[in-house]
Amino acid sequence: IVGSGKLSANVTVHSFTKMIDAIENKKFSGDAYGIPILNFEDVLAGAVEQPGLGPLHTEFDGRGNAYTTFFISSEVVKWKLGTWEVLDRQPAYYSVGHLTIPGGNSRKPDGKYMFAMNKITKDRYLPTGPELEHSAQLYDISGDKMELLLDFPTHGEPHYAAAMKADIIKARSKKIYNLEENKHPYAAKTDDEVKVVRKGNEVHISMTTIRSHFSPDNIEGIRVGDKVFFHITNLEQDFDVPHGFAIIGQNTSELLIMPGQTKSSVWEPKQVGVWPFYCTDFCSALHQEMQGYVRVSAADANTPLKWSLGEDIE
Numbered sequence: 001i002v003g004s005g006k007l008s009a010n011v012t013v014h015s016f017t018k019m020i021d022a023i024e025n026k027k028f029s030g031d032a033y034g035i036p037i038l039n040f041e042d043v044l045a046g047a048v049e050q051p052g053l054g055p056l057h058t059e060f061d062g063r064g065n066a067y068t069t070f071f072i073s074s075e076v077v078k079w080k081l082g083t084w085e086v087l088d089r090q091p092a093y094y095s096v097g098h099l100t101i102p103g104g105n106s107r108k109p110d111g112k113y114m115f116a117m118n119k120i121t122k123d124r125y126l127p128t129g130p131e132l133e134h135s136a137q138l139y140d141i142s143g144d145k146m147e148l149l150l151d152f153p154t155h156g157e158p159h160y161a162a163a164m165k166a167d168i169i170k171a172r173s174k175k176i177y178n179l180e181e182n183k184h185p186y187a188a189k190t191d192d193e194v195k196v197v198r199k200g201n202e203v204h205i206s207m208t209t210i211r212s213h214f215s216p217d218n219i220e221g222i223r224v225g226d227k228v229f230f231h232i233t234n235l236e237q238d239f240d241v242p243h244g245f246a247i248i249g250q251n252t253s254e255l256l257i258m259p260g261q262t263k264s265s266v267w268e269p270k271q272v273g274v275w276p277f278y279c280t281d282f283c284s285a286l287h288q289e290m291q292g293y294v295r296v297s298a299a300d301a302n303t304p305l306k307w308s309l310g311e312d313i314e
């Protein structure tokens with residue numbers, strides 16, 4: 001276990017085996033708040049002496065080497081497990097926080113590449129505003145020395161990240177949700193199943209979406225004071241065709257419905273009027289036309305519920 005403190009001069013490595021041993025033999029130096037404290041010397045594996053300033057985060061390459069970022073001296077330092085000697089160091093632009101080696105969180109890191117995520121990247125990119133682009137740097141770590149391959153901006157402060165080989169993800173990637181297995185109580189699995197049901201002040205709309213329309217896309221009989229639930233089923237059964245849904249003032253924004261899924265959004269209209277809703281995820285050349293309207297009547301109106309697809313309500 002590598003312990004690093006941003007203000008520490010050394011990188012201290014604790015032995016997990018020694019820790020377990022000390023715990024089993026109850027070798028403690030006291031306790032705090034009822035938690036036993038281990039003796040520092042008893043569990044020490046070794047220390048990398050003064051490798052840089054402000055050690056922050058360490059990952060391993062699976063070949064007996066460790067890589068630690070140094071926040072204050074802005075560098076990545078490669079050192080050897082067991083001998084604790086420094087093998088290489090590379091400057092970073094600038095204050096490097098975390099670093100990532102693909103598979104670094106697993107027992108078998110894929111120690112070919114490493115990237116450092118840098119904070120406080122002043123002077124690195126065009127100063128476009130009070131907040132500046134930060135940088136990240138990709139290194140080839142397959143050889144004795146780290147080799148900088150790419151220096152690229154990241155949007156916002158890059159914090160911790162995990163990476164893994166693409167084929168691990170690819171084989172497990174979910175392409176669609178099977179519409180037949182959709183058990184959502186308000187799912188409409190065909191355009192024939194769409195409906196609008198009032199239960200007191202609650203209105204439940206079972207709606208479908210597919211390139212390039214919502215059904216129904218014309219609804220009236222909603223009143224101010226109603227709580228409207230849009231239960232939207234994405235009828236698509238194709239990879240990478242989510243649809244979104246938005247209406248002004250909705251309680252649940254940024255709804256993104258994957259193929260075969262039903263998701264719900266709540267809307268409590270506050271004003272009489274005709275309110276448009278639309279798809280928020282670019283889905284086809286007709287995406288811009290993917291919209292509909294809800295007419296909201298006064299709280300005391302008795303406009304009956306009506307809905308249709310693509311036609312005027314009579």
Ligand SMILES: [Cu+2]
Nearest residue numbers: 243279283290
């Ligand atoms: Cu869409």
